[in-house]
Structure formats: structure tokens, C-alpha cells
Amino acid sequence: xxxxxxxxxxxxxxxxxxxxxxxxxxxxxxxxxxxxxxxxxxxxxxxxxxxxxxxxxxxxxxxxxxxxxxxxxxxxxxxxxxxxxxxxxxxxxxxxxxxxxxxxxxxxxxxxxxxxxxxxxxxxxxxxxxxxxxxxxxxxxxxxxxxxxxxxxxxxxxxxxxxxxxxxxxxxxxxxxxxxxxxxxxxxxxxxxxxxxxxxxxxxxxxxxxxxxxxxxxxxxxxxxxxxxxxxxxxxxxxxxxxxxxxxxxxxxxxxxxxxxxxxxxxxxxxxxxxxxxxxxxxxxxxxxxxxxxxxxxxxxxxxxxxxxxxxxxxxxxxxxxxxxxxxxxxxxxxxxxxxxxxxxxxxxxxxxxxxxxxxxxxxxxxxxxxxxxx
Amino acid sequence: xxxxxxxxxxxxxxxxxxxxxxxxxxxxxxxxxxxxxxxxxxxxxxxxxxxxxxxxxxxxxxxxxxxxxxxxxxxxxxxxxxxxxxxxxxxxxxxxxxxxxxxxxxxxxxxxxxxxxxxxxxxxxxxxxxxxxxxxxxxxxxxxxxxxxxxxxxxxxxxxxxxxxxxxxxxxxxxxxxxxxxxxxxxxxxxxxxxxxxxxxxxxxxxxxxxxxxxxxxxxxxxxxxxxxxxxxxxxxxxxxxxxxxxxxxxxxxxxxxxxxxxxxxxxxxxxxxxxxxxxxxxxxxxxxxxxxxxxxxxxxxxxxxxxxxxxxxxxxxxxxxxxxxxxxxxxxxxxxxxxxxxxxxxxxxxxxxxxxxxxxxxxxxxxxxxxxxxxxxxxxxxxxxxxxxxxxxxxxxxxxxxxxxxxxxxxxxxxxxxxxxxxxxxxxxxxxxxxxxxxxxxxxxxxxxxxxxxxxxxxxxxxxxxxxxxxxxxxxxxxxxxxxxxxxxxxxxxxxxxxxxxxxxxxxxxxxxxxxxxxxxxxxxxxxxxxxxxxxxxxxxxxxxxxxxxxx
Numbered sequence: 001x002x003x004x005x006x007x008x009x010x011x012x013x014x015x016x017x018x019x020x021x022x023x024x025x026x027x028x029x030x031x032x033x034x035x036x037x038x039x040x041x042x043x044x045x046x047x048x049x050x051x052x053x054x055x056x057x058x059x060x061x062x063x064x065x066x067x068x069x070x071x072x073x074x075x076x077x078x079x080x081x082x083x084x085x086x087x088x089x090x091x092x093x094x095x096x097x098x099x100x101x102x103x104x105x106x107x108x109x110x111x112x113x114x115x116x117x118x119x120x121x122x123x124x125x126x127x128x129x130x131x132x133x134x135x136x137x138x139x140x141x142x143x144x145x146x147x148x149x150x151x152x153x154x155x156x157x158x159x160x161x162x163x164x165x166x167x168x169x170x171x172x173x174x175x176x177x178x179x180x181x182x183x184x185x186x187x188x189x190x191x192x193x194x195x196x197x198x199x200x201x202x203x204x205x206x207x208x209x210x211x212x213x214x215x216x217x218x219x220x221x222x223x224x225x226x227x228x229x230x231x232x233x234x235x236x237x238x239x240x241x242x243x244x245x246x247x248x249x250x251x252x253x254x255x256x257x258x259x260x261x262x263x264x265x266x267x268x269x270x271x272x273x274x275x276x277x278x279x280x281x282x283x284x285x286x287x288x289x290x291x292x293x294x295x296x297x298x299x300x301x302x303x304x305x306x307x308x309x310x311x312x313x314x315x316x317x318x319x320x321x322x323x324x325x326x327x328x329x330x331x332x333x334x335x336x337x338x339x340x341x342x343x344x345x346x347x348x349x350x351x352x353x354x355x356x357x358x359x360x361x362x363x364x365x366x367x368x369x370x371x372x373x374x375x
Numbered sequence: 376x377x378x379x380x381x382x383x384x385x386x387x388x389x390x391x392x393x394x395x396x397x398x399x400x401x402x403x404x405x406x407x408x409x410x411x412x413x414x415x416x417x418x419x420x421x422x423x424x425x426x427x428x429x430x431x432x433x434x435x436x437x438x439x440x441x442x443x444x445x446x447x448x449x450x451x452x453x454x455x456x457x458x459x460x461x462x463x464x465x466x467x468x469x470x471x472x473x474x475x476x477x478x479x480x481x482x483x484x485x486x487x488x489x490x491x492x493x494x495x496x497x498x499x500x501x502x503x504x505x506x507x508x509x510x511x512x513x514x515x516x517x518x519x520x521x522x523x524x525x526x527x528x529x530x531x532x533x534x535x536x537x538x539x540x541x542x543x544x545x546x547x548x549x550x551x552x553x554x555x556x557x558x559x560x561x562x563x564x565x566x567x568x569x570x571x572x573x574x575x576x577x578x579x580x581x582x583x584x585x586x587x588x589x590x591x592x593x594x595x596x597x598x599x600x601x602x603x604x605x606x607x608x609x610x611x612x613x614x615x616x617x618x619x620x621x622x623x624x625x626x627x628x629x630x631x632x633x634x635x636x637x638x639x640x641x642x643x644x645x646x647x648x649x650x651x652x653x654x655x656x657x658x659x660x661x662x663x664x665x666x667x668x669x670x671x672x673x674x675x676x677x678x679x680x681x682x683x684x685x686x687x688x689x690x691x692x693x694x695x696x697x698x699x700x701x702x703x704x705x706x707x708x709x710x711x712x713x714x715x716x717x718x719x720x721x722x723x724x725x726x727x728x729x730x731x732x733x734x735x736x737x738x739x740x741x742x743x744x745x746x747x748x749x750x751x752x753x754x755x756x757x758x759x760x761x762x763x764x765x766x767x768x769x770x771x772x773x774x775x776x777x778x779x780x781x782x783x784x785x786x787x788x789x790x791x792x793x794x795x796x797x798x799x800x801x802x803x804x805x806x807x808x809x810x811x812x813x814x815x816x817x818x819x820x821x822x823x824x825x826x827x828x829x830x831x832x833x834x835x836x837x838x839x840x841x842x843x844x845x846x847x848x849x850x851x852x853x854x855x856x857x858x859x860x861x862x863x864x865x866x867x868x869x870x871x872x873x874x875x876x877x878x879x880x881x882x883x884x885x886x887x888x889x890x891x892x893x894x895x896x897x898x899x900x901x902x903x904x905x906x907x908x909x910x911x912x913x914x915x916x917x918x919x920x921x922x923x924x925x926x927x928x
Contacts (some may be wrong), residue, residue, distance in 0.1 A: 206898075209907065257904075273546075273557055282902055
């Protein structure tokens, strides 16, 4: 079972904090990979918030192809970040790891956000397809203020490999996953966290309902719902579908993936609407075992459990810094000086929501509504 | 010389030509006559024969030939009264002196067309081979990273939806203060949806079934709904329902069927203003898996007083339903108009859906329905379904297996993104080999939202004797030895409706446990595993390829 570590902070933090937290939960991952997703970037990227950042891995040939493709589209390279690779035994080095900020093509500079987002997504998909056959181009994200970094190996070793301890790469929201491979083949694309148009998530568990969910999403006619090297990628896409495509508030994500019984729905003030969701979005119901941690474009972070609460998960911290972890030991490592009695262990009806800027923590309960806050 | 007419026995049959041979034991038989009295086919009869015996009675052997007259039980070689192997004689025999034995070398089918009348029967397809559903196994079992759920402890919700489901982007919802509310200003049609148990009792009419059988089924599902909390529903079949039931609160447990004969619909239409509950749904029958493209037939001897009253027809006449709805020009027009008018009759509060035979044309019907916002589902009945009366050739040789037919329909919906909008109901051979839960679960994973059963429930709840070796299968002549498919009081009084109801409840409760035992290790508990095709494998690569599932050997 994978281990997850997400930290949201009002100050910029280093991804090493997440990696060290993952290290305390080491028995839970097999070192088959680590993924990092950074949002609200600091350091050199702090000045580049409006520019989309392409993050991924290339071979030498792939880099030429990528440059030529981006040039043709009219993207102008503004800034490139590459990790200072420190060879580590057990981690096979690839040619080129990058996070590159681009200026939009001229034709898009005056366009609205939706058109820009569509362009970024179609570019990312095209690049992914270009390099899919020979792994010459692997792209994880292409969006403003977001960087994704993934590689096969043990999280701590990878932190060293990427030189993250000395790097200037910092962010206010960082998601990290240490993998326990449940997808048969070790595939970089299968590594969490996943990202699409401002929404990111990672999952602790295995999605038994993967096939019907994948079929439902891919048949929505939205080009971004593709890939699925991991059964967990659908959680990010369900989140995007719920909040972005359907325009529902975040709490309904919980109602969609873990619908209530009819008798329970009847107790809710929005019972009529919730019953509609349960029926119309039936294929998106998960049965777990899953704990999902993610964020939305405004910087809200959340943790949500499957309807049986089959996976561990804990949220805690202090105002200005909260961590959402698989296990308490990870939380102890990330935020040791918190009030432990305020830690929240979300149960089957709960969704823990940390507001943007790590201001406060609320718990949304499917039956009781907003019941607990920590600020 | 003997005249040829006396030498020619070529038009007579020997007992060896028959599918079942009666094994009668002279030494055990006490000549009580029960077997001959109970035989529905009159295949056995008491007879008197003269037997030659050699005896010696003195102190020294002095064999003498004596002849004596004895009574025996004889099997007739009249093909009109062939032994169906039902075994009722064995049931009533006090001394185990008689039983029919299957004769695999029989030549019955070559001869059962006397008078130019093709062989007709009820029952099931004569194919003892396991169907595709029995060749599927559940191979995706949760183990290490993904522990299995506990079928005994975890909460399961084995339910499905019957009715057209609105796609999420068409829901009449709006966000108000961070909450979703139903937008009452929108006047778009919201189709009715029922939450039901995913295994339903399929269409078997009052008329085809005996009063005791039908009553037993009805009582069984009522108990399941009201006591066990399992929303099992059953379809009325063509021919209507008793007026008292139509006007009762139990109506919500029944799906009313309208077929091309429209039998019983005068009574139903008259009852509508007095109905206190809407029916669960309306099923429009266009075809039946056991005899696709063929009409229904309730034979005259089944049309007794009760049936004639319910159906609104004279007593003692054949009631043929044509193979198509004669008042309509085309299937598209028929489906659209029937669905529209049936929906309208109940104020658009009741789901209305058609039932068709499994066929390569099923996808055409499906696509027609996808574009009809009032169509609530599609029921597809595969070739292994049963029937009360049909030509043998139709039953044995016509039709499409349900597994691949359903699968291609489901995948067609997936391509269009409509897989959750139009539920598919599958039937035809579900539980043919007794594996009701496994067959049903396999169909869900292939894409069915619900499953219909008929033969299985007759076999399990009332002990129907029929099988795929042409055993019994005389549902058509009103002589059902179990009293299931007959209107003859002497026969149907053999069946206690309370016992049938009790068995129905037992069957569904145990089915529920078995379904949990399948779903739990696969990690499914809150919703049905509809379309979870990675969960199953076929033992044949060609089957696997056709169904687009994995192959395991």
C-alpha cells in the first residue's frame, strides 16, 4: 500500500519535508517510485506565476522533438529548472528532468483562461503521445504554478538524487507519494499524484471499480480523460469532472464517490439533489479501499475516505501549516509541535478540508454537514 | 404369401426410438395403478398379457408349460403419447417399481411430426451443454494490497435502478450557498426511476402459470419486500392481472407486461383510475428469447373461467399473440408510440421499456431507444430462455445467446457514453445449471443492470421437472405434473402456494448471500459491479475475445 504525504503551508516549504515524512512511513511503500506535485511555487518560480510550466522527463532526442513542437505552437521558453542530479545507487538516471516555464503563444495572450487551459491540456496530451512509444518524452503536467516530478526508486534516495535538500525548489502545497506498486508493471505514468487543469490528487489504496469508472470518464467526450496507467488516476479526473465540468461544490465529490444509502440521504437538506447525483453518477462510486488526498485550483486541500474507511489517514497541524498523511508518524515528522489531540482521523462519512493558505481545517460530514473546525 | 400391408411395420416405432424408456419391475409392482393414473401423457397404461411359464410341481422334475394371464404396466409406442421422462410415476409408486430412463439413442425428433404438425412443447432449449455464463469465472480477487471485503460483516447494498437515468450534465441542479438544489424553474421531463433488487422474476403470465404458482410467486415477492426489505419485483407476463390485485397496494411490486395480443389490457385500463399504487414498470413485449420472432400462444384448454375473466376473452378458445404488434407499421414506430402512450397512461410516473429477443438486431433496437427520452430500459432475452408453448425448432435453433448480445449492447452504450442512462436487463438461461448467483454476477460484470429469471424460479420454488434433455417440457398441454403450468384444478392443487412463496423467499435470501460472497472478494459493496469486466475471465480464448474479457485456463 502506498504512503501519502501532503503538506499545505502559508510559507514556502521544501519537498524534503514530505520526503522525510514518507521515510517515517517507509514500511508502507516498496520504493517502486515517488511522485511529487508542487503548487503555489516559490523560489525562482515565484515571479513566474502567470506562465505555464511544463514538467517531465526527456531523452536527448525527445528534447529536440519537444523543443521543435513547442516552437511550432508558438510557446516561448522563459525559464528552465533542472535538478542537480547526484547519482545514487539504485536510481537509473534519465537524460533530462525539467520544469520549464513558457510564454503563451501570441494568439493566446489575450484569450480567456478556458481557452488557455484547453491549449495547455491539448499540448500536454500531444507531447505525451509523441513520446509514448519509446519513452523519449514523458510529461506530467503543463499548467501555471504547478510542477510534477516523478521517478522510480525509494523516496529518500530520490530526494538525494534530485538534490532536493539543497534545491531552491519550494512551494506552499506539496503532495508526495511513496509507491507500493499495484499496477503490475513499473510505469512512471502510473506514479501519483496526478494532475489535470488545476486539480491534483493521490491515492492510498487500490480502486476496485476502476474499469467502469474509466469507461464512464473516457466516454464523457473530454480529451483530458485519458491515460490511466494507474487505477488511481481516475480519482483526479472524478474530482475535475465534479468540480470543473459539472460545477458542483467540492463536498459533492464525497457524495459521488461514496454515495449514501437512500435512508441516509433522506436526512439531508439537499436530499433531492443528492439522490439525483447518486443515481446519475452511479458508475463513479468507489468501494475502496481508498484514501484520497488532493487539492483544487484555489489551493484548498482535502482528504477523503472510502465508504468502509479501509485505509489510514490523518490530518493535523497548526495554523499556517497542516499536513495530510497516511499515518500519524508522518504527521509527527512533518509538524511535531502541534496539538495532537486536535488531529483528525476522518471516518467513512468525512471529508477533511484545509482552506487555502492553511488557514483552517473543517470537517464535512455527509450526514451532519460542517461539524468541526481547527484554526 | 402374406400381404405387404401386414408385413410392413416401418411406420411403427419401437420403445427404443423414444427419449425415455420406462423401466417397470414386475416383481416389485403391486398393481396399485397409481403410476398409470398420474401419468400426464398417458404413456403408460395397464395391460393384460398372457405369459408362458415352465413349471415343475412334483417330486421329480416334470416340466410343464402353463400359460397364465397377468396384468402389467406397458409403455405405449404411440408417438402422440410419448413418455416425457417427468418421473411422476416414480414419485407415486409405493414400491420403487417404475422409473423412466433417458435413452440417448432416441430418434424421437425424426418422427414427432405426424399429421404434418411439427413438434411443439414448452420448457427450455434442448441443449445440455453449459452456456457461456457457466464458462466465466471471477478471477480478480482482492488479496494483499487490496484486502477483500467481508461478506458477513461489511454492509452491502445490492440494488439497481430501473428507469431512464438522466446524464449528470442534464440534471436540473443549481448551486445555492454552496449547496446543490433542484432547480424547480426548469420544466424538463425527469424520468421515473425505481430502486429494485437486481434479480427480478421475469414475465410468466397468469394463464401460462397455474393460479397456485402465480399466487405463490406473488406472495413470495411481497414477503421479500415487506418483511425482508428486499425490493424484488416480478413481471406479470401477458394477460393482465386480477382486478383486486391491480387496485391493491401490492401493485408497486409488479411490472405489467403488454404484448401483441393486448390480453388483459381492457381490464388494466379500466382499473387505472382505481389504482392506489403505480406499477413498478411497464414492459412491452416484442420478443422472447426462447422463440424469437414468434408470437405467444395460450392454448384453449388453459383458458378457463378465471383466465377468461382476467384476459377479457371467451372461455376455451386459443389465444394467439401475433409475433409483432399488428397495429403498428414498424418496430421504431411501435416502440416509440407504445412507450409514449404507456407513459402517458400513468402520467409519466412509471418506467416503460421494451423486451426483445436476443438477436443480432438488438443493437439497432438499443440505438433507437437511446434517442428516445421516454424509453426506460431495454430487456434482452437470450436463447436459453424458457416458454410455455413453442415449436421445438424455434426453441432449439432460433435465437442468440445472451452473454455476447448483452456485452455488445453494453459496449455500444459505453462508446456513446450512455452506459448508465439506459439500463440493460438480461435474461435467458440465467441459472440454467443452478448457478444463479454466479450467472447473475457475470451478467452484471458484462454490463447488465438487472437480470430476469423464469425457469430457475420454477425449478427452485416449485420443483419443475423439466431439463435440457427434453424431460417433461409439457407446459404447453396443460398437463404439468407439478401443477405449475396448468389450469386443471386436479393438477394445480398439487402445488401449495404457501410452499412456493416460502421457497421464493429462501431462493432470494440465499442468492443475496451468494452475491455478497462474489462481490466481497472483488471489493464491490456499495454499487453493483456493472461493467466490471476485469473481474471475470473465460476458459475459452475465443469467448474471451468476443466478450472483451480476459482468458484464464
